[in-house]
Amino acid sequence: MSTAITLPNSALQPDGAGTASFTSSSISSPANAVQTVAIDLADRSYPIVIGAGLMGAHAIYAALPQAATALIVTNTTVAPLYADALRTALAPKYAQVHLVVLPDGEEHKNWQTLNLIFDALLQHGCDRKSVLFALGGGVVGDMTGFAAASYMRGVPFVQVPTTLLAQVDSSVGGKTAINHPLGKNMIGAFYQPQLVVCDLATLDTLPARELSAGLAEVIKYGPIADMDFMGWLEEHMDALLARDRTALAHAVRRSCEIKAWVVGQDEREAGLRAILNFGHTFGHAIEAGMGYGAWLHGEGVGAGMVMAAELSRRLGLVDDAFAARLRALVQRAGLPLRGPVLDAADNAGRYLELMRVDKKAEAGEIRFVLIDGPGRACVRAAPDALVREVIAACCSG
Amino acid sequence: MSTAITLPNSALQPDGAGTASFTSSSISSPANAVQTVAIDLADRSYPIVIGAGLMGAHAIYAALPQAATALIVTNTTVAPLYADALRTALAPKYAQVHLVVLPDGEEHKNWQTLNLIFDALLQHGCDRKSVLFALGGGVVGDMTGFAAASYMRGVPFVQVPTTLLAQVDSSVGGKTAINHPLGKNMIGAFYQPQLVVCDLATLDTLPARELSAGLAEVIKYGPIADMDFMGWLEEHMDALLARDRTALAHAVRRSCEIKAWVVGQDEREAGLRAILNFGHTFGHAIEAGMGYGAWLHGEGVGAGMVMAAELSRRLGLVDDAFAARLRALVQRAGLPLRGPVLDAADNAGRYLELMRVDKKAEAGEIRFVLIDGPGRACVRAAPDALVREVIAACCSG
Numbered sequence: 042m043s044t045a046i047t048l049p050n051s052a053l054q055p056d057g058a059g060t061a062s063f064t065s066s067s068i069s070s071p072a073n074a075v076q077t078v079a080i081d082l083a084d085r086s087y088p089i090v091i092g093a094g095l096m097g098a099h100a101i102y103a104a105l106p107q108a109a110t111a112l113i114v115t116n117t118t119v120a121p122l123y124a125d126a127l128r129t130a131l132a133p134k135y136a137q138v139h140l141v142v143l144p145d146g147e148e149h150k151n152w153q154t155l156n157l158i159f160d161a162l163l164q165h166g167c168d169r170k171s172v173l174f175a176l177g178g179g180v181v182g183d184m185t186g187f188a189a190a191s192y193m194r195g196v197p198f199v200q201v202p203t204t205l206l207a208q209v210d211s212s213v214g215g216k217t218a219i220n221h222p223l224g225k226n227m228i229g230a231f232y233q234p235q236l237v238v239c240d241l242a243t244l245d246t247l248p249a250r251e252l253s254a255g256l257a258e259v260i261k262y263g264p265i266a267d268m269d270f271m272g273w274l275e276e277h278m279d280a281l282l283a284r285d286r287t288a289l290a291h292a293v294r295r296s297c298e299i300k301a302w303v304v305g306q307d308e309r310e311a312g313l314r315a316i317l318n319f320g321h322t323f324g325h326a327i328e329a330g331m332g333y334g335a336w337l338h339g340e341g342v343g344a345g346m347v348m349a350a351e352l353s354r355r356l357g358l359v360d361d362a363f364a365a366r367l368r369a370l371v372q373r374a375g376l377p378l379r380g381p382v383l384d385a386a387d388n389a390g391r392y393l394e395l396m397r398v399d400k401k402a403e404a405g406e407i408r409f410v411l412i413d414g415p416g417r418a419c420v421r422a423a424p425d426a427l428v429r430e431v432i433a434a435c436c437s438g
Numbered sequence: 439m440s441t442a443i444t445l446p447n448s449a450l451q452p453d454g455a456g457t458a459s460f461t462s463s464s465i466s467s468p469a470n471a472v473q474t475v476a477i478d479l480a481d482r483s484y485p486i487v488i489g490a491g492l493m494g495a496h497a498i499y500a501a502l503p504q505a506a507t508a509l510i511v512t513n514t515t516v517a518p519l520y521a522d523a524l525r526t527a528l529a530p531k532y533a534q535v536h537l538v539v540l541p542d543g544e545e546h547k548n549w550q551t552l553n554l555i556f557d558a559l560l561q562h563g564c565d566r567k568s569v570l571f572a573l574g575g576g577v578v579g580d581m582t583g584f585a586a587a588s589y590m591r592g593v594p595f596v597q598v599p600t601t602l603l604a605q606v607d608s609s610v611g612g613k614t615a616i617n618h619p620l621g622k623n624m625i626g627a628f629y630q631p632q633l634v635v636c637d638l639a640t641l642d643t644l645p646a647r648e649l650s651a652g653l654a655e656v657i658k659y660g661p662i663a664d665m666d667f668m669g670w671l672e673e674h675m676d677a678l679l680a681r682d683r684t685a686l687a688h689a690v691r692r693s694c695e696i697k698a699w700v701v702g703q704d705e706r707e708a709g710l711r712a713i714l715n716f717g718h719t720f721g722h723a724i725e726a727g728m729g730y731g732a733w734l735h736g737e738g739v740g741a742g743m744v745m746a747a748e749l750s751r752r753l754g755l756v757d758d759a760f761a762a763r764l765r766a767l768v769q770r771a772g773l774p775l776r777g778p779v780l781d782a783a784d785n786a787g788r789y790l791e792l793m794r795v796d797k798k799a800e801a802g803e804i805r806f807v808l809i810d811g812p813g814r815a816c817v818r819a820a821p822d823a824l825v826r827e828v829i830a831a832c833c834s835g
Binding site for chain 1: 589
C-alpha cells in the first residue's frame with residue numbers, strides 16, 4: 042500500500058508549481074518490514090528500500106535493467122563483511138559479477154582511487170549496460186556514482202549503503218564526486234542511481250564513532266525542516282544509539298523523505314537544496330583544515346551545526362533556547378560540540394579562507410545556511426567580523 | 439531571418455514523434471556573413487555561429503550568462519595564435535579572464551592534463567558561475583567540456599573550435615571525454631555548451647594534414663545521410679582544400695545541420711546517433727593500435743570509412759560503384775585509403791580485439807555502422823570471418 046506524505050512544516054510545503062512528489066509505503070511497523078521511499082525525478086526516478094537483511098534478497102534486484110556483467114565496488118573494511126552476500130544475491134541476475142576493492146577512507150576519495158574502478162571496468166570488458174553496485178559508505182558511494190556517471194558517459198548504478206550517513210545522505214540526491222587537493226567534492230556529477238538498498242542489518246557492524254557521525258546528518262533534518270522529527274529524535278536518541286531497528290528504520294525513512302522533497306524541488310542545487318548543507322560550510326572547513334580523514338564528515342557537520350546555530354543566534358534569527366536545544370542533541374549523539382583550532386596564529390582567518398573556496402561561495406562571498414526560526418532554513422551571507430566571533434566562541438585546540 | 443531546414447534524404451526524415459528541430463539562418467551568401475545553426479535540445483539548446491573573424495567580436499558573447507571569471511583553455515600550438523584575441527574580446531564581459539595552456543596532442547587527452555584545468559579553476563577561485571572557453575581542436579574541446587561538466591558538478595562552457603574537425607564534429611552533440619590507457623573516450627559526460635563559435639579564419643593556420651583529417655568527418659555525412667551533400671563535396675573538394683571560405687562555410691553548416699538533426703533525435707546515443715560513428719569502429723582500432731597521436735583521428739576515420747564501405751559491399755548492402763565513389767572522395771581529400779598493419783602475426787585478430795572494447799560493443803559483440811544504401815546507415819554485427827577478409831583486403835604495412 043502506498044500513501045502520499047505531506048511534510049508538516051510550512052517551509053517545506055510545495056509552492057503550487059512544485060514538481061516534487063514522493064510516496065512512501067510500509068508493511069505495518071515491525072522492524073523486519075520493508076519500507077519504500079519512491080524518489081520521483083521524472084525519467085530519473087528510483088526507489089529506496091529500507092529494512093533489515095535486504096541486501097541478500099535477490100528479489101530486491103529483479104526490476105533492474107538486464108546486463109551481462111555487474112561490478113561490485115567496495116572497500117577493504119566492508120568487503121570481508123558483505124561482498125559475498127551481495128555477490129550471491131546478484132548471481133541469478135548477471136552472468137558475471139566482478140569485484141573491485143578500494144582502500145578505505147576519505148583520504149582515498151581521489152582520482153587515483155577512482156581510476157581503480159575504471160581499470161576494473163575495462164579489464165573485465167564491461168560495456169554500456171553493465172551495472173555498478175556501490176557497497177559501502179559515502180566515499181564508496183560518491184566514487185562509484187561518479188565512475189558510473191563517467192564510464193562510457195554513463196552506465197547504471199545501484200547504491201547499497203552500509204553506514205547510517207550514507208543511508209540518510211548520499212542515498213538521495215544524486216550527488217557524486219571526488220576531492221581535489223584544493224577542495225572537497227570539487228569534481229563530480231549529478232547522477233541518479235537505479236535503486237538504493239538500505240539494509241539496516243549492516244548498521245550492526247558500524248563502529249560507534251561512525252554511527253554518531255551518521256546521526257549528525259539525521260539531526261540536521263530537524264532544525265532545517267521538521268521540528269516534530271527533532272522532538273522524535275530527542276525521545277529516541279538512546280534507542281538509535283542502541284541500534285534499535287524500528288527506531289533506525291524511522292530515522293532513515295524520515296530523513297530520506299525530507300531530503301527527497303527538497304531535492305525534488307531543486308535537483309541541480311539552484312536554490313532550496315542548499316539548505317541540506319546546514320552545518321556543512323563550517324564542517325567542510327574543519328575537514329579540509331584538519332586534512333581529510335582526521336575528522337569524520339559527520340563530526341564536522343556536528344560541530345558545524347553548532348557553529349551555524351550560534352551564527353544564527355548572533356544574527357537574531359533564533360533564540361538562546363533553540364541553540365541550546367540543538368547543542369544538547371548533538372552532544373547526546375556523541376558528536377563533538379566544538380571546532381578544532383586550525384591555525385594558532387589566525388584561526389578565524391584560516392576558517393574564512395577555507396570557506397571561501399566552498400562550492401556555495403559566489404565571487405568569494407561565503408553563503409551560510411542558517412536557521413531563521415525552528416524548522417526553517419535560509420541561505421545568506423554574514424559579516425566577517427561576526428563570523429570571527431562565532432569561530433572564537435566555538436573552537437578549542 | 440530564420441528558416442526551417444528539411445533534410446533531403448529519407449533516412450533523416452522525422453518519424454512523426456521526433457523531438458528534433460533546428461533552424462538555420464544566414465545573411466545572403468558572402469563569405470563574411472554570419473550563419474547560425476540553432477541546436478534545439480529543450481533547456482540545453484544553444485546556437486552555433488559560423489563566419490570568418492567571429493572570435494574577436496565581443497558582441498558574439500553578449501548573451502552568455504554573467505560571471506565574475508572566465509577561463510580560456512587552450513594548448514601550446516593555439517595559444518600564441520588566438521589567445522590574445524579571445525581574451526580581448528571577453529574582457530568587456532568578465533572582470534577576470536584567466537588562461538590555462540595544455541600540451542598539444544591526443545596523447546595528452548588524459549587525466550593528468552585534465553587536472554591542469556581543475557588546478558587552474560581552483561587556483562583562480564573560479565565558482566559555479568565561471569565560464570570555460572575551449573579554444574582549440576577536438577582534444578581541447580573534449581577535455582574542457584568534461585572539465586566543465588565535472589567542476590563543482592557543472593559550470594557553463596563555450597566551444598571556440600579552431601580546427602575543421604572540431605567545427606563539424608565536437609561542436610554538436612555534447613560528447614566530452616578523456617582517454618583511458620585501455621580505450622579512447624572511455625571516461626566522459628554528455629554535456630552541452632552554451633555557444634559554439636566557428637571562426638573560419640582560424641582554418642587559415644591549420645596544417646594541411648589536419649584540414650584533410652577534418653574533411654573525413656565532413657565526407658561522413660554524405661554516405662550516412664545526404665547524397666546531395668556528397669555530390670556537392672565531389673564538386674567543391676578543390677575549393678575546400680584551397681580554404682575557400684564560402685565553400686568552408688557551407689561544409690561546416692551542412693555538417694552541423696545533419697549532426698544536429700541526428701543528435702536531436704537521440705541525445706544520449708541510445709540508437710540512431712550511432713550512425714555518426716561511421717568509419718569510427720575501424721578508425722578507433724587504428725588509433726588505439728598505433729598509439730594515440732600517431733594517426734590523426736580523421737585519418738583513422740578516413741581509412742575506417744573505406745573499410746566499413748568494403749564490409750557493407752561484401753554483405754551485399756551497397757554495390758561496387760558506391761564503394762569506389764567513396765574511396766575516390768576519401769583519396770581526393772588527402773586521406774589514407776588503407777589501414778596500417780597493427781600486428782604482423784595476426785593483424786585481423788588485433789583489430790577485432792581492439793574493436794571489442796569499443797563503447798558501442800555489447801557483451802563483446804562489435805556493432806558496425808554500415809551503409810545499407812547510398813545516404814542511409816544502419817548498425818549491425820558482422821561475422822568475424824568476413825571482417826577478417828575486409829581487414830586483409832584493406833590494410834598494408
